[in-house]
Amino acid sequence: MNKTQMNQFNMMKSVDQFFANHQSLVSTNPAIVAAVNKLKSLISDISSLSEVQALSTKADSAIKAELKKSLINTALKVAGGISAQAATTGDARLKLAADVTASELKNMRETDLLIKTHAIHDAALPIATELAVWGVALSDIDALNTIADEYSTQSPGIRNLVAKTEQATTDLKAKMKETNTLLKDTLDAMMLPFKTLQPSLYGEYLNARAIVDLGGGRTTAPVDTKPAE
Numbered sequence: 001m002n003k004t005q006m007n008q009f010n011m012m013k014s015v016d017q018f019f020a021n022h023q024s025l026v027s028t029n030p031a032i033v034a035a036v037n038k039l040k041s042l043i044s045d046i047s048s049l050s051e052v053q054a055l056s057t058k059a060d061s062a063i064k065a066e067l068k069k070s071l072i073n074t075a076l077k078v079a080g081g082i083s084a085q086a087a088t089t090g091d092a093r094l095k096l097a098a099d100v101t102a103s104e105l106k107n108m109r110e111t112d113l114l115i116k117t118h119a120i121h122d123a124a125l126p127i128a129t130e131l132a133v134w135g136v137a138l139s140d141i142d143a144l145n146t147i148a149d150e151y152s153t154q155s156p157g158i159r160n161l162v163a164k165t166e167q168a169t170t171d172l173k174a175k176m177k178e179t180n181t182l183l184k185d186t187l188d189a190m191m192l193p194f195k196t197l198q199p200s201l202y203g204e205y206l207n208a209r210a211i212v213d214l215g216g217g218r219t220t221a222p223v224d225t226k227p228a229e
Helices: 003-021 023-027 030-053 058-089 092-097 102-107 110-134 138-191 199-209
Strands: none
Touching (some): 003 023, 003 199, 058 102, 058 110, 058 138, 110 138
């Protein structure tokens, strides 16, 4: 929620609490009962949407960044062993498979990085025994595929999370508008007779309907704030 929505939502909850404090008023008027129940339902919807909207991709992005770092480090280790073995045997094709730098891997697009690491894995696997002398274990070679697979699954999760929060933001805006309309067009009108019948009660309702700016402390009211004398 943004600041304006938070201020409005606090007002909505205050109105709901007002009616909870005056059950006798609600219970004797079916029309008000229906409107208040609708208000409660909308408040619940807004609360749920706010929780979804608040979901952050920071943790997932941090995990993905660590996986990328691990993937690159492992790829460089295995490539280094391949390069050393290629120099020993004079294998130009093997040397080409290991021809990569840290900066190149870091700057590659995700798809290209995955292709390159899989290529390094495929080049290393057949000569795993020979690479041991260069400090490359079979577990390092296997880790290339394992880390690459885990890394590739992070992007869909992050995209899905972003999509969910964006949709929640859209739905939240619509629910806020629906609730404000319910208050303005229905409950405000239903409470208007109490301006004459029970001025103090009506004044209490107006106080509940006031929107308090939590940042600046200023208060605005959407309806007439002066109860009938």
